[in-house]
Amino acid sequence: MNTVLPLLEAPSQTLPLPAGARAGLAGTPFGLYVHVPFCATRCGYCDFNTYTADELGPGASRTEYAGTAIAELRQAAETLGPELPTVATVFVGGGTPTLLPADDLAAVLAEVRRLFPVADDVEVTTEANPETVTPASLATLRAAGFTRVSLGMQSAAEHVLAVLDRRHTPGRAVEAAREARAAGFEHVNLDLIYGTPGETDADWAASLDAVLAAPVDHVSAYALIVEEGTRLARRIARGELPQPDDDVLADRYEQADATLRAAGFDWYEVSNWATGAAARCRHNELYWSGANWWGVGPGAHSHVGGLRWWNVKHPAAYAGRLLRGERPVQDTELLDDDDRALEAVMLGLRLRAGLPLTALSDAGRLRAADAVARGLLEPGAHAAGRAVLTDRGRLLADALVRDLTE
Template identity: 55%
Template sequence: MPSALPDGEPVPDSGALPAAALAEVGSAPLSIYLHVPFCSTRCGYCDFNTYTANELQGTGTADYLAAAHAEIDLARRVLGEQAPAASTVFFGGGTPTLLSGAELSGLLAHVRDAFGLQHDAEVTTEANPETITPQLLEELLAGGFTRISLGMQSSNPGVLRILERRHTPGRAVAAARLAHDVGFGDVSLDLIYGTPGESLDDWRNSVQSALEAEPEHISAYALIVEDGTRLANQIRRGQLPMTDDDDLADKYLATEELLVAAGLENYEVSNWSRGPEHRARHNMAYWLGHSWWGIGPGAHSHAGGVRWWNVKHPRSYAAALAEGRTPGAGRELVAADDRRIERVLLELRLADGLPLAVLTDSERVRVDGVLARGLGELRDGRLVLTLQGRLLADAVVRDLLD
């Protein structure tokens, strides 16, 4: 079951933003996110805003496409002429590649026409490995996509079965190789560690399998068991064991060992790339607090300290835009100190570190304790987490903040 939306104040029907937020739009890079909410099946661990055919209540691809195109136009009107050309575009889901190459490329073309794209814009689509074909990849490459992010999760059949992933072991690696063969120079594989019953050897084998594809980027996330999911219910009933923190730490350390040995470098706690040029720039936009507009059901956006989110169900989303009004369900104005705290939370996770100037006087005093415990080090006026600090990143943030 998808998670609930946060509370917030109403969004004007026009979607208009406060003048102070618009003033910041022209001074920060702009990213566009397009949420495609369709999935063939729902994985047992997933609480994303996705829908299978029997959950869509008659709303289909055509309704989504019409609404998404309408929201692109809405975004252009709201952000105004001061909005810069988009530096990154990301299609997420759900399974974006359940749409055709022509449909995905059509949405990208509309973004390009509405906002323009920076000459070196990063354009990514997530993809389920089972949906990848040479024809689809060729259409995406011709349409302007520069990057493919494949959901691999694991190479172990038992782990995939517990996660209720439908792709077969080895399929993600084959899809990554195919993307390279077609001409993509930026391919990412997403992995998940900590599935109940997964051994350390299972995990090491999954990482090594991913490396066989020679991807430019790997994300490795600890499994989060979300309330309300089938996986959470299975653990609650004692049908599956819950992974403990020591197991997660061992798997993280194994990930770092294997990926660094293969020539990748960690640039964010859960992300590794073959050099700075292959970092996920769209995700960097989130972590650095840039502006982004999220298009699609349940998508979130941010500009100039205003955060807002769309209605969740595709039917309600399409209906709002068909009536000429925003699909926004709510928004919040983020206070200056809350923005500063979020900056500490996010930038401390980056290999580039957090500028000490972001911290208050009392917080800077606590930096000595972080250094003394071997959790961080200072580089050019920035606090950078060590490998041990990455394992305890959330605790370091809690200890630092006033």
């Protein structure tokens, strides 16, 4: 199926930063996200803004992408200056960032340092598929200043990887984690997906055991979501594969939490565990706290001082605009106080620390009291004025967020 998107895009947008946004830049944590929209193949469950070589069409080039991203970084510095915020985190995601040569990723990071003040303890993460890194490429990234790598493992079971259309072999993710540690990476994460059709209890246990055999200090585990329009969704619709079972997903989550806790990992967000505060993903914490970030790349989203914007999706349209000296912005949205309050609840409730009850409406506080009675929120925290999920509450976090914000 031809999935090349048409290049008919809305006119380029300006970025009218809110009046107080610039004044608040220095005092608000700031991060940079760099989206690399390329993949060798499309995984059957993925609906991210990514493109294989066959899907790119004319006008987009992987070999020129680092230079294109750097052009947007320069626009960012021009827009946010002259008193630029200090970069606390950089996250290179995708797609598969490590399909680019390590020297290209290093060049992007070098330009960040040239353009922006950068914190001494800056966290610099790249995502990677296990089969796209080598000891040499990891050493290059580490020497360039990358401090953290997040590897997409998904499963240790070969037949589960096949259903997900993952290309790496079982065991490669753990091997890549060891290579990253040997290269000097301070923090290593493995991503898991649970609830794939055909995955057994033993498969999931084996995946968790494999993670714990790796030198990682962070684990992310996500329930499989069947996204409309994906190959996986079509296979399920045709009856080739069963729909993921909610009860099985809950069992898998509880198994992951128990296994990881026993190994010294604590949850700090519903889907994320770390061995300590230093191992947490600070870039994601920046998102969850409603701080400021600039997203570079096709389809990347940004937020500064209540203004949210997102770029055109197709890499060719994105590159074309930057080549012409235009902004790649597709559209903007100015969040009002109600919007920001709602997002604070939606994100904050998923965190280990929870959120103050004062962040809820009067109706939300009444429902929070009911959630305590139902065992979804911790009674002690509630008495102290906070809404904090219980273990059972984490299983129903999304539904509880809806209940507290309606």
